[in-house]
Amino acid sequence: xxxxAEDHGHHISQQFNSELEAVKNHMMxxxxxxEKQLSDALTSVVDADSGLGKRIMKEDDEIDAMELKxxxxxxxxxxxxxxxxxxxxxxxxxxxxxxxxxxxxxxxAKIARMGxxxxxxxxxxxxxxxxxxxxxxxxxxxxxxxxxxxxxDAEAALAVAxxxxxxxxxxxxxxxxxxxxxxxxxxxxxxxxxxxxxxxAxxxxxxHAKNIAEHVIYLxxxxxxxxxxxxxxxxxxxxxx
Amino acid sequence: xxxxAEDHGHHISQQFNSELEAVKNHMMxxxxxxEKQLSDALTSVVDADSGLGKRIMKEDDEIDAMELKxxxxxxxxxxxxxxxxxxxxxxxxxxxxxxxxxxxxxxxAKIARMGxxxxxxxxxxxxxxxxxxxxxxxxxxxxxxxxxxxxxDAEAALAVAxxxxxxxxxxxxxxxxxxxxxxxxxxxxxxxxxxxxxxxAxxxxxxHAKNIAEHVIYLxxxxxxxxxxxxxxxxxxxxxx
Numbered sequence: 017x018x019x020x021a022e023d024h025g026h027h028i029s030q031q032f033n034s035e036l037e038a039v040k041n042h043m044m045x046x047x048x049x050x051e052k053q054l055s056d057a058l059t060s061v062v063d064a065d066s067g068l069g070k071r072i073m074k075e076d077d078e079i080d081a082m083e084l085k086x087x088x089x090x091x092x093x094x095x096x097x098x099x100x101x102x103x104x105x106x107x108x109x110x111x112x113x114x115x116x117x118x119x120x121x122x123x124x125a126k127i128a129r130m131g132x133x134x135x136x137x138x139x140x141x142x143x144x145x146x147x148x149x150x151x152x153x154x155x156x157x158x159x160x161x162x163x164x165x166x167x168x169d170a171e172a173a174l175a176v177a178x179x180x181x182x183x184x185x186x187x188x189x190x191x192x193x194x195x196x197x198x199x200x201x202x203x204x205x206x207x208x209x210x211x212x213x214x215x216x217a218x219x220x221x222x223x224h225a226k227n228i229a230e231h232v233i234y235l236x237x238x239x240x241x242x243x244x245x246x247x248x249x250x251x252x253x254x255x256x257x
Numbered sequence: 258x259x260x261x262a263e264d265h266g267h268h269i270s271q272q273f274n275s276e277l278e279a280v281k282n283h284m285m286x287x288x289x290x291x292e293k294q295l296s297d298a299l300t301s302v303v304d305a306d307s308g309l310g311k312r313i314m315k316e317d318d319e320i321d322a323m324e325l326k327x328x329x330x331x332x333x334x335x336x337x338x339x340x341x342x343x344x345x346x347x348x349x350x351x352x353x354x355x356x357x358x359x360x361x362x363x364x365x366a367k368i369a370r371m372g373x374x375x376x377x378x379x380x381x382x383x384x385x386x387x388x389x390x391x392x393x394x395x396x397x398x399x400x401x402x403x404x405x406x407x408x409x410d411a412e413a414a415l416a417v418a419x420x421x422x423x424x425x426x427x428x429x430x431x432x433x434x435x436x437x438x439x440x441x442x443x444x445x446x447x448x449x450x451x452x453x454x455x456x457x458a459x460x461x462x463x464x465h466a467k468n469i470a471e472h473v474i475y476l477x478x479x480x481x482x483x484x485x486x487x488x489x490x491x492x493x494x495x496x497x498x
Contacts, residue, residue, distance in 0.1 A: 091346075095342070098339035101336070195446060198443070199444075199446050202439070242324075
């Protein structure tokens with residue numbers, strides 16, 4: 017490491033720690049805002065509430081601004097503090113996580129757009145139950161991924177990565193139901209497609225939750241586990257204990 | 258910035274430069290591999306070539322491995338060299354760009370999967386012309402974004418960001434055509450949906466090309482331009498000349 021830096025002693029390093037803590041807190045705040053965005057987007061579809069849907073599409077700007085701010089804080093820490101080892105991993109994990117959070121916000125805004133369209137059509141399409149169910153599961157993945165980050169819990173993160181596979185399966189079966197609905201009633205095609213896009217957005221959000229979980233594992237275990245087979249991964253995480 | 262580091266003199270800084278150059282070259286190689294992946298994926302759909310489609314799905318692993326390697330090189334540079342200013346921006350832009358490249362590889366693999374399905378169905382669906390056209394435009398966006406990075410050309414990057422809006426429009430109109438095809442012939446629904454997913458993957462690839470262009474602008478101009486209005490952006494880039 018840098019022995020010069022260590023000579024500056026305890027004071028500098030405490031200040032550095034609180035900078036790291038602050039940027040992590042900002043990321044968690046952004047996470048909270050994104051979770052609220054997603055939960056409101058789900059409600060806007062379920063209640064066909066176009067007012068709520070429109071508000072969410074607007075709030076997406078605030079989440080974008082949070083991403084830029086945190087990204088800049090991270091760049092400043094890298095430039096000024098030159099972190100190493102686990103501190104560097106924390107900064108890099110935050111840079112990557114805020115990008116996933118921003119995408120979750122984007123996908124939530126897309127879902128809200130579908131909520132507005134569905135409310136204009138004034139009718140609940142088939143496939144509504146599938147949407148509600150998948151939405152609930154995906155929202156809990158996002159929440160669990162953020163909790164795992166807050167607590168630096170690699171095992172909880174691994175559970176999120178594994179649960180994403182169930183979301184993908186559920187999404188596949190919901191998609192097949194939608195195709196059946198469209199074939200049975202071709203006049204419903206455009207309406208059911210809107211729900212299909214909303215389901216797809218949920219599946220994407222599940223992927224981003226999985227990405228965040230992988231950033232947590234990288235941060236805690238120092239292993240880059242993207243593209244790893246999940247069974248091997250579970251072994252490695254246990255081995256590394 | 259760090260006067261200690263400068264005392265080490267020319268030799269260290271030359272070594273550092275060649276490390277930066279090397280990681281940038283690795284990113285450009287990854288870019289080349291991803292471009293080939295996309296172009297093969299387009300061919301697999303257009304020629305309904307299931308052999309080619311299957312090969313592409315396999316090659317996605319190599320691209321994933323490239324991403325991890327480059328990411329690790331960047332972490333090492335950050336930890337050991339503690340870059341500042343434009344060097345730091347270069348490393349951060351590379352970290353972000355390889356992630357976009359990896360996603361382009363993923364989306365290409367999805368398109369290849371559709372190529373395999375379409376070849377099994379043994380029939381060209383409606384919407385084939387739209388797909389070919391959008392595919393060509395998106396591939397050129399990716400190529401132009403990478404060229405802009407190679408030449409640190411912010412204006413070329415801005416042109417990519419602007420052209421992505423045309424891709425989005427074209428995607429919207431292709432989607433509407435697909436809906437019409439499905440309504441006219443409900444038996445085609447599942448087949449046309451496959452093409453719809455492939456179109457959606459192309460639209461996503463266009464978004465990632467735009468992201469790469471934004472990383473180039475950040476790198477060259479030091480401005481974070483994500484979420485900016487493109488007209489304002491053009492003014493800023495000209496003002497900054």
